[in-house]
Amino acid sequence: MQHTLQAKATIRDIGLHSGAQITMHLIPAEENHGIVFIRTDITEGDNIIPARWDSVVDTQLCTVIGNDNGARVGTIEHLMSALRGCGVDNLIVEIDGGEVPAMDGSAMPFVEVIEQTGLKVQSLPKRAIRVLKEVRVEDNGKSVTLKPDEACVFAGEIEFGHGDIGYQRFETQLVNGNFKHDIAQARTFGFLHEVEYMRAQGLALGGSLDNAIILDADGVMNPDGLRFTNEFIRHKLLDAIGDLYLAGGHILGLYDGVKAGHAINNAILHALFASDENWEYVDLSVAEGQITHAPREGVMAFA
Structure with a gap:
């Protein structure tokens, strides 16, 4: 409901x-x-x-x-x-x-x-958006794919030259409290030189070690370190979950982002809704809301 x-x-x-x-x-x-x-x-x-x-x-x-x-x-x-x-x-x-x-x-x-x-x-069923056909958007080495799936799954990978990040991949299914313990605590992150540039442009004026992970050439500057060893990809998925919720409902399907950001996350929704053949509305019953998803071999990886 x-x-x-x-x-x-x-x-x-x-x-x-x-x-x-x-x-x-x-x-x-x-x-x-x-x-x-x-x-x-x-x-x-x-x-x-x-x-x-x-x-x-x-x-x-x-x-x-x-x-x-x-x-x-x-x-x-x-x-x-x-x-x-x-x-x-x-x-x-x-x-x-x-x-x-x-x-x-x-x-x-x-x-x-x-x-x-x-x-x-409330009194009415929860409405979800079921992905019917694979939809993919690519842009300069970045990509997002939406595939049909009976559950709501978010997977992604990133790769940075900084030694504290490197290559990271993570997948989670939004069921049984996974969002809270897998995703919710992961913080936004940035590099010191980028923060300094943005402040010079009148941006990031409220940013600090209290509300972001900041990295310099030597590593993570936050005194308490990271909440997860792969906090960076977890936060990217946090962003993706928020961006995709702008679809207007839960998405039943697999999201897979490679070096994805806000622009390509919005682009995949434009691509999804470009054709009625790509999706359909479904009402979620309690039972349907508990559908589980079997991870594909090699998808779950922790950096």
């Missing part, structure tokens, strides 16, 4: 890029409402932005959604990932600034707020 929150929840923290203090309210919504953002600081014109793949207006540094009035909300992927991981279908997100609070750079703070607030079971 569909779910929303039991009650209103409020989150306050700085924005990763603006450095400004942001207040965000998570408000229960009725069945079939979906996830919708409202910019409460915009008082003239349309301030409502549906969290949908066709509302994405920028993917350079994060996923940004917007409307025709110019209202935008950025860095939505960690919150969207938490909503997908916790099974929240319907929600109003009131926010008084242009980006979602950074928190610790992962989805776990949002998961904790959702769990503390509690979920309300």
